[in-house]
Amino acid sequence: MTSGPLLAASGVHVTFPGRRGAPPARAVDGVDLEIGAGEIVALVGESGCGKTTLARTLLGLVRPGAGAVSFAGEPLAYTSRALKAYRRRAQLVLQDPSGSLNPRHTVYEAVAEGLRIHRAHRSGAEERAAVAEALARAGLRPPERFFLRYPHELSGGQRQRVVIAGALVLEPELIVADEPVASLDASVRGEILALLLRLRDELGLSALVVTHDLGLAWNIADRVAVMYLGRVVETGPVESVLTAPRHPYTRALLSVLPESETPPVVLAGEPPDPARIPSGCRFHARCHVLASGEAAQVADRCRTEPLPVLRAGGGERGVACHWAVAGDGG
Amino acid sequence: MSLLEIRDLRVTYGSGAAAVPAVRGVDLRLEAGSKLGVAGESGCGKSTLALALLRLLPQTARLEGEILLDGEDVLTMKWGRLRAVRWAGASIVFQGAMHSLNAVRRIGDQIAEPLLVHRRATPAEARKRVGALLEQVGLPASRAAGYPHELSGGQRQRVMIAMALACEPRLIVADEPTTALDVMIQAQILRLIERLVAEESLGLMMISHDLAVLADTCDRLAVMYAGRIVEEGPAGEVYRAAAHPYGRALSSAFPRIGDPASRRAPRGLPGDPPDPAALPDGCAFHPRCPVAVAECAEDDQELRVAGAGRRAACLHVGRESG
Numbered sequence: 001m002t003s004g005p006l007l008a009a010s011g012v013h014v015t016f017p018g019r020r021g022a023p024p025a026r027a028v029d030g031v032d033l034e035i036g037a038g039e040i041v042a043l044v045g046e047s048g049c050g051k052t053t054l055a056r057t058l059l060g061l062v063r064p065g066a067g068a069v070s071f072a073g074e075p076l077a078y079t080s081r082a083l084k085a086y087r088r089r090a091q092l093v094l095q096d097p098s099g100s101l102n103p104r105h106t107v108y109e110a111v112a113e114g115l116r117i118h119r120a121h122r123s124g125a126e127e128r129a130a131v132a133e134a135l136a137r138a139g140l141r142p143p144e145r146f147f148l149r150y151p152h153e154l155s156g157g158q159r160q161r162v163v164i165a166g167a168l169v170l171e172p173e174l175i176v177a178d179e180p181v182a183s184l185d186a187s188v189r190g191e192i193l194a195l196l197l198r199l200r201d202e203l204g205l206s207a208l209v210v211t212h213d214l215g216l217a218w219n220i221a222d223r224v225a226v227m228y229l230g231r232v233v234e235t236g237p238v239e240s241v242l243t244a245p246r247h248p249y250t251r252a253l254l255s256v257l258p259e260s261e262t263p264p265v266v267l268a269g270e271p272p273d274p275a276r277i278p279s280g281c282r283f284h285a286r287c288h289v290l291a292s293g294e295a296a297q298v299a300d301r302c303r304t305e306p307l308p309v310l311r312a313g314g315g316e317r318g319v320a321c322h323w324a325v326a327g328d329g330g
Numbered sequence: 331m332s333l334l335e336i337r338d339l340r341v342t343y344g345s346g347a348a349a350v351p352a353v354r355g356v357d358l359r360l361e362a363g364s365k366l367g368v369a370g371e372s373g374c375g376k377s378t379l380a381l382a383l384l385r386l387l388p389q390t391a392r393l394e395g396e397i398l399l400d401g402e403d404v405l406t407m408k409w410g411r412l413r414a415v416r417w418a419g420a421s422i423v424f425q426g427a428m429h430s431l432n433a434v435r436r437i438g439d440q441i442a443e444p445l446l447v448h449r450r451a452t453p454a455e456a457r458k459r460v461g462a463l464l465e466q467v468g469l470p471a472s473r474a475a476g477y478p479h480e481l482s483g484g485q486r487q488r489v490m491i492a493m494a495l496a497c498e499p500r501l502i503v504a505d506e507p508t509t510a511l512d513v514m515i516q517a518q519i520l521r522l523i524e525r526l527v528a529e530e531s532l533g534l535m536m537i538s539h540d541l542a543v544l545a546d547t548c549d550r551l552a553v554m555y556a557g558r559i560v561e562e563g564p565a566g567e568v569y570r571a572a573a574h575p576y577g578r579a580l581s582s583a584f585p586r587i588g589d590p591a592s593r594r595a596p597r598g599l600p601g602d603p604p605d606p607a608a609l610p611d612g613c614a615f616h617p618r619c620p621v622a623v624a625e626c627a628e629d630d631q632e633l634r635v636a637g638a639g640r641r642a643a644c645l646h647v648g649r650e651s652g
Contacts, residue, residue, distance in 0.1 A: 046512040046513070046514060046515075047483070047512050155602045156372065157602065158602075182510075185371040185372055185539050186371070186539055186540065186541065186580055186583040186584065186598075187371055187579060187580060187583055187598050187599035188371075188598060188599075188602075189583060189596070189598060190583045190596040190597045190598025190599070191596075191598035191599075191600065192598075193596035193598075194596050194597075194598065197594060197596070212512050212513060213513075214513070214587060215584065215585040215587060216585075218585050218587045218588075218592065218593060219585045219592060219593075219594070219595070219596040220594065220596060238593075239593070242587050242588070243587070243588050252514070253513055253514065254587065256513055256514060256516075256517035257513065257542075257587065258542040258543050258545060258546035258584075259542060259584070259586050259587065260587075264517060264521075266514070266517045266518055266521055267514050268518075270482055270484065270515065
């Protein structure tokens with residue numbers, strides 16, 4: 001095992017051109033993020049915050065406009081050959097298992113597809129053994145019983161397990177799961193999350209889980225990075241960030257959960273357009289701490305002074321907020 | 331008289347050997363100004379129940395029992411009366427607002443439609459009312475001229491709510507109104523629904539798989555499994571201390587942030603809900619039940635009293651002391 005992080009993004013920017021003369025959308029606007037070997041990191045944020053674009057960038061599906069992504073110490077090379085090799089080591093698990101499985105492929109074909117793409121030389125018996133093992137690891141036992149089934153014959157939870165088996169069959173070092181349980185029933189959700197934890201324990205698999213669900217982070221992640229409008233605004237170990245959040249945005253997100261004991265802070269409106277990121281702190285226009293006057297001593301800085309990019313890695317906490325940082329000093 | 335009283339409601343799809351019972355004898359009651367949550371997994375019959383309330387089910391569905399809306403049975407109503415009750419007596423907010431709105435019609439026209447159909451409001455009156463409704467749900471009145479694709483998911487759900495309120499119904503049925511919305515938008519929509527229910531003294535029946543959201547929003551909670559209510563009671567009590575093992579499993583599937591017991595310990599319920607066409611004998615939950623005993627495979631369980639204002643359909647209820 002190397003001592004550095006398995007996956008590292010530094011200073012990553014992804015910009016999409018604006019439509020009809022509109023300014024370009026800064027979907028990912030400066031992110032440093034690291035994932036260690038065997039670590040589960042939750043990337044949390046609302047729709048449109050750039051979390052899915054960041055995940056796609058980490059997988060090499062999107063080339064960053066600025067900054068770099070490196071895996072096991074090597075920067076990603078964007079040739080098709082290098083990317084193909086990379087995708088064996090870092091696999092994507094998509095959110096909607098019904099949409100990501102071909103309805104006309106059997107479970108066996110769905111899981112074997114990756115093997116066939118990556119090592120066509122395998123014998124039939126080897127392939128069968130690998131598919132069976134991946135299905136069993138994903139909790140579909142006995143695996144042979146599922147080989148010839150079609151997606152419509154499976155429950156939602158079983159379909160998600162097939163998708164996970166399809167990722168596992170290549171024995172990756174990292175999986176990136178985009179909302180892996182969002183479309184599943186509550187009772188099935190826990191089972192799938194337990195599977196992700198078990199895979200980490202048994203195989204040492206690292207995972208980046210992209211989600212809007214803070215409860216999911218509490219359930220399985222070691223570290224959490226909260227994203228708002230293209231930037232990570234708070235990061236650190238799950239226990240400390242979720243039980244003692246410091247960024248007003250993280251506080252608000254936690255306060256509106258049904259279980260929360262603090263009074264709910266319901267932010268008005270929706271996150272601004274990434275083509276029009278506010279100056280100063282990008283959250284200042286919606287910040288309840290600033291609006292309440294509590295942050296009066298730093299209010300000018302909130303409106304005008306941009307915050308540095310947080311380094312979301314290792315065990316330390318970080319918060320991109322003038323008020324929270326000033327509170328530390330005084 | 332209750333605003334809504336459902337008595338022994340049964341809904342069966344198909345007939346003869348292919349008959350599939352989707353709702354198998356549901357009794358529920360809802361008073362004006364109160365909020366009832368109905369929780370359950372996919373396929374438990376909760377959406378069928380919602381659609382049955384206004385007889386919106388396909389022709390192949392057979393309905394039995396009584397659905398009394400202000401004392402009047404929806405199931406035996408004449409067609410003309412039923413049309414009047416839909417929207418004006420009770421209206422439904424469906425899940426997935428993106429699919430429930432017509433993509434090629436202006437938002438204002440869609441909200442005005444039930445007004446024009448039911449109230450015979452003049453187009454000018456309807457236009458004024460649409461503006462007021464949009465403002466009531468927190469959107470600028472100018473949005474009436476826009477199309478659904480110009481709105482975010484949360485804004486579309488607000489439009490759906492405005493539409494449901496258009497004819498001033500007494501009962502609102504909300505089927506997964508916040509599923510697929512972000513937490514902050516979900517909180518906004520739930521606060522909006524709560525405010526409207528309180529202001530207009532409406533009855534609300536909210537259907538969701540999210541027990542935590544229902545417990546936070548509703549006064550009472552009913553948990554459905556395989557077409558039946560298996561537990562019912564005050565929302566907070568059912569959520570925190572369910573009497574039925576299914577209710578317990580469902581509630582522990584929601585992590586409590588800060589609770590060391592759920593840290594790195596996601597909990598679910600093994601197995602899948604039963605196929606409604608092939609229900610197990612005895613208690614329908616027994617194959618997945620962690621506390622099932624031999625009798626559970628034989629005896630079907632009726633709802634029984636499980637404390638003050640609470641009912642649960644489990645053999646263990648009332649047997650144990652703690």
